[in-house]
Amino acid sequence: MxxxxxxxxxxxxxxxxxxxxxxxxxxxxxxxxxxxxxxxxxxxxxxxxxxxxxxxxxxxxxxxxxxxxxxxxxxxxxxxxxxxxxxxxxxxxxxxxxxxxxxxxxxxxxxxxxxxxxxxxxxxxxxxxxxxxxxxxxxxxxxxxxxxxxxxxxxxxxxxxxxxxxxxxxxxxxxxxxxxxxxxxxxxxxxxxxxxxxxxxxxxxxxxxxxxxxxxxxxxxxxxxxxxxxFVASFIGAPAMNFIHAKVVNNQLMTSEGKEIAPLARPIDHQGKVILGIRPESVVLATENDGLAMDVEFVEMMGADLHVHGKLEQSKIIIRLNPDVMVKENDRIYLRFPHEKIHLFDPNNEESLYQSEGMTAWVD
Ligand SMILES: Nc1ncnc2c1ncn2[C@@H]1O[C@H](COP(=O)(O)OP(=O)(O)OP(=O)(O)O)[C@@H](O)[C@H]1O
Ligand SMILES: [Mg+2]
CATH class of the missing domain: 3.40.50.300 (P-loop containing nucleotide triphosphate hydrolases)
Known part of the structure; x- marks a missing residue:
């Protein structure tokens, strides 16, 4: 003992x-x-x-x-x-x-x-x-x-x-x-x-x-x-969590360039610039109509999954896809971020502002 x-x-x-x-x-x-x-x-x-x-x-x-x-x-x-x-x-x-x-x-x-x-x-x-x-x-x-x-x-x-x-x-x-x-x-x-x-x-x-x-x-x-x-978000998990420049306007999450990302499941006490965090495996493929554009720079075949590297607006991003998905260099693909997988961080002090994974963690 x-x-x-x-x-x-x-x-x-x-x-x-x-x-x-x-x-x-x-x-x-x-x-x-x-x-x-x-x-x-x-x-x-x-x-x-x-x-x-x-x-x-x-x-x-x-x-x-x-x-x-x-x-x-x-x-x-x-x-x-x-x-x-x-x-x-x-x-x-x-x-x-x-x-x-x-x-x-x-x-x-x-x-x-x-x-x-x-x-x-x-x-x-x-x-x-x-x-x-x-x-x-x-x-x-x-x-x-x-x-x-x-x-x-x-x-x-x-x-x-x-x-x-x-x-x-x-x-x-x-x-x-x-x-x-x-x-x-x-x-x-x-x-x-x-x-x-x-x-x-x-x-x-x-x-x-x-x-x-x-x-x-x-x-x-x-x-x-x-x-x-x-720091914790990027240190734990491989490939690391993606960080994307975004903003919150009237409880709506948008990219820096103003494209809609997702409504927030609950209001947050923060307006303006945020860093959106999303894990590579949490990103879902979508269509041009309902997704955000990602320009593919290169693709790594890992066997069990595919790591797709590229850019979403000005932010670098890596997503993990099923290896059967046909994606290659220079493709433009469209992504959706399920709202229950989104993290938001304060760009000034890098502290978490909002977590939606493991919803029970903050049920009142
Ligand atoms: N004997 C020592 N005298 C003075 N400073 C030291 C001494 N040993 C370690 N330090 C300093 O203390 C800090 C922490 O070192 P420590 O060895 O605990 O790090 P660590 O997390 O184990 O790193 P690593 O992963 O490289 O082993 C470092 O800045 C190091 O330079
Ligand atoms: Mg050591």
Missing amino acids: TKIKLQHVSKQYTKESDKVIHDFNLDIDDKEFIVFVGPSGCGKSTTLRMIAGLESITGGELWMDDQLVNHVPSKDRDIAMVFQNYALFPHLTVFDNIAFGLKIRKVKKAIIKEKVEQTAGILGLTPYLKRKPKDLSGGQKQRVALGRAVVRDANIFLMDEPLSNLDAKLRVQMREEIIRLHKTLGTTTIYVTHDQTEAMTMATRIVVLKDGHIQQIGTPTEIYKNPNNM
């Missing part, structure tokens, strides 16, 4: 430097799989390392269950950490790499053997126990690194981009293994990545970070359907 609470946590590496984490607040429940996601330098590793006790906390409080742990040394925090570069001992066998943490804790030999074998079984490493890391594939190495965390029976797993050294196919496979491992062990996990697909597929809740500020916390569905601002 481990709950983690961060209250107004901040980080400043030196007195002279700027804060890199600002007012970080998060309540993590037992057994959650939390993913910190955001671009390079946004503070994911710094926050994880503060939770691990590898980095001091310069402001705020960190609680684990009912204990304030700001000043508790890392070794006393009941955590196990997995890093991007595996951090294996090259001269030790797989068995000894997994056993290492137990050995230094003076666990009895027979128990070590039992635990290492059990862990190897869970992670499919049984055939490799006698090998050295150099004779393993990247995925196998990362499994050994996971094994070292699993064998410790720690209450919290902290993982910093553990899959980013693996090729695309192996990443998908290891992602599934980590999800399965979490289902089996139920260990509270915080996982850092800059890969939105990992965040979407693995997390019970996602924390989106930018420049050391939390942008949004929510389940993958909440974050995808109801992004708080344009």
